[in-house]
Amino acid sequence: MSTVPAAESLRGTQRVRDWIGDRLLLILTLLAALASVVLMALIAWRVFRGASLSWSTFGLGFLTGTTWDATHDVYGAGTLLYGTAVTSVMALLIAGPLGIAIALFLTELAPRWIREVIGPLVEMLAAVPSVVLGLWGILVLGPFAAGHIEPWLNKTLGWIPLFSGDPSSSGVFIAGLILAIMVVPIVASICRELFLAVPHELEDGALALGATRWEMVRGVVLSSSKPGIGAALILGLGRALGEAIAVTQVIGSATAINVSLFAPGDTLASRIASQFQGAGTRLQTSSLFYLAAILLVIGLVTNLIAQLIVRRFEVQRAVG
Amino acid sequence: MASMEQTIDLSGGGRSRRRRLVNKLAEFVATLAALSAVAVLAIVVLSIAKRGAGELSWSFLTEPLPLFGMPGGGIAPLIVGSALLVAIATAIALPLGVLSALFLTEYASRRLASPIQLVFDLMSGLPSVILGVFVFGLLVYGHTQSGVAGGFALSIVMLPLIARSTQETLRLVPEAQRDGALALGASRWRVVTGVVLPSAVGGILTGTVLAIARAAGETAPLLFTTSIYLNSVQWGPRNALPNMPVQIFIWSESADPEDHKRAWATALVLLAFVLATSLLGRAALARSRRKLGQ
Numbered sequence: 001m002s003t004v005p006a007a008e009s010l011r012g013t014q015r016v017r018d019w020i021g022d023r024l025l026l027i028l029t030l031l032a033a034l035a036s037v038v039l040m041a042l043i044a045w046r047v048f049r050g051a052s053l054s055w056s057t058f059g060l061g062f063l064t065g066t067t068w069d070a071t072h073d074v075y076g077a078g079t080l081l082y083g084t085a086v087t088s089v090m091a092l093l094i095a096g097p098l099g100i101a102i103a104l105f106l107t108e109l110a111p112r113w114i115r116e117v118i119g120p121l122v123e124m125l126a127a128v129p130s131v132v133l134g135l136w137g138i139l140v141l142g143p144f145a146a147g148h149i150e151p152w153l154n155k156t157l158g159w160i161p162l163f164s165g166d167p168s169s170s171g172v173f174i175a176g177l178i179l180a181i182m183v184v185p186i187v188a189s190i191c192r193e194l195f196l197a198v199p200h201e202l203e204d205g206a207l208a209l210g211a212t213r214w215e216m217v218r219g220v221v222l223s224s225s226k227p228g229i230g231a232a233l234i235l236g237l238g239r240a241l242g243e244a245i246a247v248t249q250v251i252g253s254a255t256a257i258n259v260s261l262f263a264p265g266d267t268l269a270s271r272i273a274s275q276f277q278g279a280g281t282r283l284q285t286s287s288l289f290y291l292a293a294i295l296l297v298i299g300l301v302t303n304l305i306a307q308l309i310v311r312r313f314e315v316q317r318a319v320g
Numbered sequence: 321m322a323s324m325e326q327t328i329d330l331s332g333g334g335r336s337r338r339r340r341l342v343n344k345l346a347e348f349v350a351t352l353a354a355l356s357a358v359a360v361l362a363i364v365v366l367s368i369a370k371r372g373a374g375e376l377s378w379s380f381l382t383e384p385l386p387l388f389g390m391p392g393g394g395i396a397p398l399i400v401g402s403a404l405l406v407a408i409a410t411a412i413a414l415p416l417g418v419l420s421a422l423f424l425t426e427y428a429s430r431r432l433a434s435p436i437q438l439v440f441d442l443m444s445g446l447p448s449v450i451l452g453v454f455v456f457g458l459l460v461y462g463h464t465q466s467g468v469a470g471g472f473a474l475s476i477v478m479l480p481l482i483a484r485s486t487q488e489t490l491r492l493v494p495e496a497q498r499d500g501a502l503a504l505g506a507s508r509w510r511v512v513t514g515v516v517l518p519s520a521v522g523g524i525l526t527g528t529v530l531a532i533a534r535a536a537g538e539t540a541p542l543l544f545t546t547s548i549y550l551n552s553v554q555w556g557p558r559n560a561l562p563n564m565p566v567q568i569f570i571w572s573e574s575a576d577p578e579d580h581k582r583a584w585a586t587a588l589v590l591l592a593f594v595l596a597t598s599l600l601g602r603a604a605l606a607r608s609r610r611k612l613g614q
């Protein structure tokens with residue numbers, strides 16, 4: 001008879017423990033998720049607060065000002081915005097088509113065993129640390145480009161101002177090349193996922209109608225993945241815009257806009273990386289925070305656009 | 321008869337030949353693109369291996385950093401420091417990432433999960449130099465650089481990666497397992513800790529290994545948070561910790577060819593670690609996904 005209440009009370013403590021356990025785990029996981037959201041807000045808040053002194057001094061004129069003069073304590077982001085735009089656009093022009101072509105090769109062309117070798121190798125390229133790639137860029141790629149690629153470009157396309165000027169082993173051109181190497185695996189791996197998701201019936205249908213493989217790719221694979229490819233390119237662009245270390249290593253450093261790609265330059269991220277540590281005045285530090293704030297806004301906007309495209313696209317695929 | 325021949329002529333005309341030519345050209349370009357990416361990887365890895373291997377020796381791996389302008393020296397402090405920084409980052413990012421992922425997959429409604437998911441996606445897209453600036457402003461400004469600050473900055477790199485890979489693994493745990501356990505009368509937390517997590521632990525660990533591979537090579541988050549350090553091995557995370565990425569950066573900017581040699585050798589050590597870890601992580605990930613998928 002005495003066992004019954006014991007079992008009862010046992011079940012009771014079990015229930016209490018479950019009640020506590022359930023609440024505890026829920027609260028714990030909820031707190032962790034909230035902490036991550038708070039962390040993101042904290043990042044934005046701290047960066048903007050750091051920029052406030054420079055903001056109140058220069059205002060929006062900071063974006064167009066082309067002087068960056070530490071001795072007179074006058075700062076502007078104009079040349080850096082130009083450098084960032086040129087290097088990332090160049091990277092995207094090279095890496096975009098290349099990444100899409102690689103993804104097509106992996107999904108439509110390569111036999112299975114080649115796909116399983118080359119796919120991971122392309123992703124390994126993304127795993128190379130940027131400081132290592134930058135080291136290679138400044139000591140191997142730079143001299144090679146200055147000796148072979150740049151003189152050739154200068155000879156054939158020298159009438160375009162971008163390709164005028166003397167070849168140099170560090171400069172905007174090398175930075176664009178290094179960024180392209182970083183962006184290729186991003187575009188390739190996202191596009192590969194996209195192309196794999198294209199329904200096989202559509203591809204087979206096009207082929208059965210007598211289309212060549214390329215016509216099938218153009219008419220079915222590429223056209224149905226258009227928004228996704230856009231997102232992949234935007235994500236690649238975001239990576240190129242924000243890269244600090246490798247760009248700092250290879251771009252040289254310039255205080256004015258140089259039209260020639262072979263000349264040194266500077267980007268938002270590379271200026272932060274090269275000057276933040278040694279900033280002499282509070283206004284200079286704050287101006288570097290301002291650069292970080294610009295970078296933060298650009299980074300958030302590009303990523304937001306890409307995520308929105310991806311989400312809408314996924315929904316579309318899921319429905320249709 | 322003549323008209324019949326025309327209609328069954330499938331190989332025919334210049335137009336068809338042109339189409340096939342364009343097709344061949346497109347296939348050639350795609351193949352070339354894939355080969356060029358592999359070639360770039362091979363060239364980068366080989367030129368680092370070639371230049372770095374000559375400098376590598378037992379003493380290079382075990383001695384303290386060279387004094388300024390002096391010959392010799394080693395990178396023991398960098399290896400220890402990098403390991404400590406990654407350990408600190410993992411200690412912060414792993415619990416936070418796993419718990420967040422649990423909330424997103426096991427508890428949150430779709431409407432609540434979606435914005436939190438977006439925050440993680442945005443966080444993983446942040447330029448890493450911003451993390452360096454942020455942690456400098458938060459922890460270093462007015463204080464000193466420290467291993468804790470550097471590790472914290474790296475943890476922000478790892479957090480979205482771990483959260484995402486954990487979520488993907490959790491989603492692979494069959495719904496039937498959860499339902500079965502719930503039907504047997506198990507409470508929610510019992511199901512999560514006793515059924516869901518044990519099946520997902522392999523995937524979570526390999527996701528963490530991949531995040532470690534990524535964080536170990538990050539320079540920008542450490543550049544303002546732990547870049548002014550002593551030449552000897554540092555064990556205390558309250559001091560700035562010497563580390564491989566920052567030192568490679570410093571040596572690569574130096575004008576001294578001796579420093580370039582050291583940079584190559586250190587780059588080789590770092591690259592070997594990063595590539596080996598991410599290969600290992602990838603292989604393990606594929607295996608654990610297959611196992612869960614069955």
